[in-house]
Amino acid sequence: MKLRVLLVLAASVALALAPVKVAMADSPVETRLTLSVPGSAELGKPLRIEAVLVDSAGKPVGKAPVGLYTSATFLSVASGPMEIDRAVTDASGKAVFEYLPTRAVNTEVRAEFAGNGALLPSHASGKFTVDGNTQIVRTHAGFSVPFLNKWILGGLLIIIWSLYLFVVSRVLRVAQARHN
Amino acid sequence: MKAAHLEPAHQFGERLEKTVLAPLARTGFTYRMIMVLLLGVVLWGFYAFTVQYRQGLAVTAMRDYVSWGLYIANFVFFIGISHAGTLISAILRVTQAGWRTPVTRMAEFITVVALSVGAIFPIIDMGRPERVLNIVKWGRWGSPITWDILAISTYLTGSAIYLFLPMIPDLALCRDKLKGKNIPGYKRLLYKVLSVGWHGGESQKKSLFSGMGVMAILIIPIAVSVHTVVSFIFAMTLRPGWNSTVYGIYFVAGAIYSGTATIVIVMAILRKAFHLEEYLTIKHFRNLGFMMGAFVLIMFYFNVLEKLVPGYKMAHGEDLLLNQMLVGRFAPLYWIYVFLGLVIPGVMILLPKTRNSIGWIVVAAVAVNIAMAFERFLIVVPVMEVPLMPYPTPSYFPSWVEWSIIAAAIAGFALIIAIFAKLFPVVSMWEVKEQYEELHARHGTPGHDEKPLPALADGASHRKEATS
Numbered sequence: 042m043k044l045r046v047l048l049v050l051a052a053s054v055a056l057a058l059a060p061v062k063v064a065m066a067d068s069p070v071e072t073r074l075t076l077s078v079p080g081s082a083e084l085g086k087p088l089r090i091e092a093v094l095v096d097s098a099g100k101p102v103g104k105a106p107v108g109l110y111t112s113a114t115f116l117s118v119a120s121g122p123m124e125i126d127r128a129v130t131d132a133s134g135k136a137v138f139e140y141l142p143t144r145a146v147n148t149e150v151r152a153e154f155a156g157n158g159a160l161l162p163s164h165a166s167g168k169f170t171v172d173g174n175t176q177i178v179r180t181h182a183g184f185s186v187p188f189l190n191k192w193i194l195g196g197l198l199i200i201i202w203s204l205y206l207f208v209v210s211r212v213l214r215v216a217q218a219r220h221n
Numbered sequence: 222m223k224a225a226h227l228e229p230a231h232q233f234g235e236r237l238e239k240t241v242l243a244p245l246a247r248t249g250f251t252y253r254m255i256m257v258l259l260l261g262v263v264l265w266g267f268y269a270f271t272v273q274y275r276q277g278l279a280v281t282a283m284r285d286y287v288s289w290g291l292y293i294a295n296f297v298f299f300i301g302i303s304h305a306g307t308l309i310s311a312i313l314r315v316t317q318a319g320w321r322t323p324v325t326r327m328a329e330f331i332t333v334v335a336l337s338v339g340a341i342f343p344i345i346d347m348g349r350p351e352r353v354l355n356i357v358k359w360g361r362w363g364s365p366i367t368w369d370i371l372a373i374s375t376y377l378t379g380s381a382i383y384l385f386l387p388m389i390p391d392l393a394l395c396r397d398k399l400k401g402k403n404i405p406g407y408k409r410l411l412y413k414v415l416s417v418g419w420h421g422g423e424s425q426k427k428s429l430f431s432g433m434g435v436m437a438i439l440i441i442p443i444a445v446s447v448h449t450v451v452s453f454i455f456a457m458t459l460r461p462g463w464n465s466t467v468y469g470i471y472f473v474a475g476a477i478y479s480g481t482a483t484i485v486i487v488m489a490i491l492r493k494a495f496h497l498e499e500y501l502t503i504k505h506f507r508n509l510g511f512m513m514g515a516f517v518l519i520m521f522y523f524n525v526l527e528k529l530v531p532g533y534k535m536a537h538g539e540d541l542l543l544n545q546m547l548v549g550r551f552a553p554l555y556w557i558y559v560f561l562g563l564v565i566p567g568v569m570i571l572l573p574k575t576r577n578s579i580g581w582i583v584v585a586a587v588a589v590n591i592a593m594a595f596e597r598f599l600i601v602v603p604v605m606e607v608p609l610m611p612y613p614t615p616s617y618f619p620s621w622v623e624w625s626i627i628a629a630a631i632a633g634f635a636l637i638i639a640i641f642a643k644l645f646p647v648v649s650m651w652e653v654k655e656q657y658e659e660l661h662a663r664h665g666t667p668g669h670d671e672k673p674l675p676a677l678a679d680g681a682s683h684r685k686e687a688t689s
Contacts (some may be wrong), residue, residue, distance in 0.1 A: 191362035195369075204439055207375055208382055211432030212417060215389065215425045219418025 053155040069161045073098040074107070074136065076152045076165040083172030084145045090138040092152040094130050101134030102160060109138045110151045122151065143178075230658045232289045237500070237653060238398060238681075241646045244495045246396060246402045248643060259636040264434065265630015269622045270345065280346040282621045287605040288619040291598070292346040295627055298479070298597040299339025299634070300373070300451050302590075305480030306332030307380045308444040309512075314437045320508055323500040323654040327491060328484050329384040330647070335483070336377045338573070338630050343369075345626060365453040376443050379425040385415070389429060390651040393419035410645065448476045455600065461531070461538030462604040471523045478516035479593035481565075485509050485586035487638060491647050500648055501622045503579055510582040513589060514570030521563050540606045541614070550616075551603050554595050562592025 075093050084087045090109060094102040106129050113123035129134035142148065149168045156162030227561075273280050283290045306328035313321035344350045360367040393416035400406070419425060449469035456468035485506060492501040528547070531539040546555050566585040568575075575581035606615055619627075641647075 064622065105375060135379065164489070192364065201379070201439065201443065204381060204435055205378060208386070208432040208435055211428040211435075212386070214428040215419060216647070217419040218422060218424045218428065 064146055067127060069156065069159055069185050071161050072154060072156070072163040073097070073162040074152055074165040076167040078150065078167035078169045081170045081172060082142050082148075084142055085140070085175050085177035086173075088140045088142060088169075090126075090140055090152075090167070091121070092128075092130075092136045092138070093133045094136070094154055094163070096160065101130070101132065102154075103130050103132045103134060105130045105134075105136075105154055105157075105160070107136040108153050108155070109140065110150060111151060112164065125150070145171050145173055161167075230654070230661045231554045233657050233661075234650075234654045237648075237650055237657075238394065238547060240496060241396065241497070241648050241650050242398055244407070244643060245646065246399055246404055252639070252643070256636065256639060259632045259639070261637060262632035263574065263629045266626045266632070267330075269625035269629070273345075273348065273622050273626075274350075280365070282617050282620045282623065284617075286517045286608060286612065286615040287602065289346070289601050291619040291623045291627055292342045292615055294390075294594075294598040294601045295630060296339050296342035297451060297472070298594050299335045299630070300448060301476035301479045301593065301597070303332045303335035303339060303376075303380070303480065304444055304448060304473070304476035305335070305484045306330065307376075307383050307440050308332075308477060308483065309481060311383070311437045311444070312439045314433075315441070319656060320504055322656050323497070323648045324430050324484065324505055324509075325387070325489065325633070325652070326384075326645075326649045327647055329380065329387075330645075331480070331483055331487055331636060332380045333377070333642065334634055335382050336373065336380060337637070338634045340373050340377065346355060354385070364689065365450065368450045373446045376440075376447040379436065379440050379443050383440050386429060386433045386436060387649055387652065388645060389416060389419050390421065391649060392416035393421070394650060395646065396611055408644065413447050445473055446655050448473045456606075459534065460604055460609070461607050462600075464544045465522065465527070465531075467526060471527065474519045474523060475593060475596065476515060478513065478520055479590055481512045481516065482586035482589035482593070485513075485582060489586075491642060493595055495642070496649060497648060500653060503577060506575060506579045510570050510576050510585065513585065514568055516577075517563055517567040517570065521567075524559070524563070532624065538609075540544045542603055542607050545603050545606065546599065550606075551599060555599055558592045558595040558599065561588040562596060586665040 073095050075095075077093075079092045081086065092107050092109070094105050094107060096102055105115050106127060109126045109128075110122040110124055112120060114120040121209055126138040128138055136152070138152075140150065147168060147170050149166060151164060151166045152162075153164045154162055155216045281292075282292065297343065310321065310325040310328045310332075313325065319338050343354050357619060360370070396409075396412040396416045399412070419429075439529065452468040452472035455463040458464065459480050488501055488505065488509075492498060528543065532543050545551050565588045569581055569585040570576050602617055606617060608614060609642070650672055
């Protein structure tokens with residue numbers, strides 16, 4: 042009797058463990074993403090940011106798409122992550138991004154691997170400070186015509202207001218001639 | 222009519238002075254009541270503005286997508302009617318149109334007042350009026366807003382000078398003729414100071430006329446440039462509808478059109494109120510009516526151009542805009558504009574029966590001004606309602622605050638004109654007298670068969686008929 046109970050228990054454990062073993066063999070593998078950002082950056086100067094993706098065993102994951110995001114506010118009403126670049130990891134698991142800082146503020150970026158059927162998603166964040174006060178957005182006229190510039194407008198205004206002054210001087214003359 | 226009917230020049234002059242100066246010396250009950258009513262509307266508008274100032278632009282119907290509404294439409298409207306005066310008066314003066322003399326003063330009044338009222342709207346539209354100083358502090362030469370501020374302030378200054386110069390001899394007349402009358406002390410002081418010691422000496426005339434000559438020529442390009450620059454606020458953008466090369470001249474034409482209509486309305490009111498029937502005759506109304514008739518054709522041409530060219534190319538956004546204007550949400554407003562602004566005045570000027578009636582010409586002028594107010598709204602709002610990004614089409618209808626401020630502006634315009642008319646002579650007496658003297662010298666002797674100058678001759682015959 043005792044032996045029968047033990048046999049049944051052993052069979053149950055064997056049956057219970059057998060499918061688990063099969064399932065574990067098919068489940069996605071965990072991944073780990075590391076992000077390296079410089080401590081500081083200069084306004085308007087392109088910045089190189091690197092992310093490395095490895096699996097749970099520390100093996101580099103190649104050909105995986107990784108996105109780089111920063112948080113943004115749009116029209117003061119909606120805010121959320123804004124994708125600033127996207128890259129695919131190489132054989133060493135490295136993805137390289139380029140980012141142009143446009144505001145001199147403390148910036149936080151976040152790299153994200155969305156995962157796939159075999160690999161679980163992972164993400165990593167990094168912070169850096171952007172310094173500088175250079176004007177980075179400039180509008181450029183298509184072409185410039187010599188002498189056709191703001192001084193023409195200024196010159197016109199000077200002529201008009203000089204003529205006004207001339208007319209006012211006529212009125213003053215009228216006043217001066219009151220006793221003639 | 223034979224010139225033998227003309228009375229001696231001094232008699233004409235005395236009657237003219239009596240008629241024109243009479244409203245300056247007395248103020249009736251009706252006038253006071255109208256003032257109170259207008260002031261009430263202005264104060265209500267001021268209250269609405271305080272609400273807007275305290276609570277922000279959220280109390281208007283303007284939002285992120287439609288950020289320009291009734292205020293900017295009325296800015297364009299008032300700057301438009303300001304062309305009534307100085308531009309028309311200067312053109313008539315430079316071309317020596319004889320019939321202009323009784324009209325010019327009112328036209329010049331309208332310019333200065335409409336400009337002052339119109340220029341306030343962009344400041345109201347900002348929500349924070351004190352930020353207008355940022356134009357001075359941070360303004361850039363490349364910005365159409367900077368050009369606008371420069372153009373409007375230059376035009377306002379020029380118009381004020383142009384209004385003042387021909388008024389000097391009349392102010393001297395007020396100073397002298399109203400001396401014994403029971404007028405308040407501030408008016409005496411005003412006439413004394415503003416007449417700058419005028420006594421009509423040769424050297425004074427020489428100085429005054431040279432100044433007037435310069436201003437009459439100078440003010441024409443300035444007036445044209447002002448409304449062109451106003452159009453640049455729209456036309457210098459890449460928005461559908463505004464992205465146009467004809468906007469400058471289209472705005473100038475619309476401005477002269479609504480300006481002429483405004484002169485007709487103001488002339489009719491002052492003619493009735495101040496008994497100026499002898500000086501403002503059917504001739505003046507008919508001539509201004511002809512001017513409106515010419516501008517009906519010009520405006521019609523621009524309307525076709527404005528719809529046909531973008532409609533043929535159908536760039537992105539233009540389809541929605543044209544649809545909204547011609548058959549969609551704004552179609553009723555657009556077709557009312559076409560009917561009131563182009564069809565009605567066109568027919569009225571075309572038919573001899575209506576163009577020879579002051580009443581009908583005034584009706585045409587009122588229709589033109591209502592239509593042009595609609596047109597200014599149609600320039601601004603439908604374009605703002607075309608989304609530049611994939612969002613649902615917004616819908617704008619002005620709030621009570623906006624309506625109240627607009628009502629106050631119209632009432633304020635009428636109020637200032639009414640105050641002006643009680644402070645200053647509304648007809649250029651010395652010019653009318655000079656013209657009559659010239660007419661009399663040429664045609665005043667009995668038996669002379671030449672046809673006299675029509676405008677004053679009409680007035681003279683009007684008086685004869687009235688007294689006989």
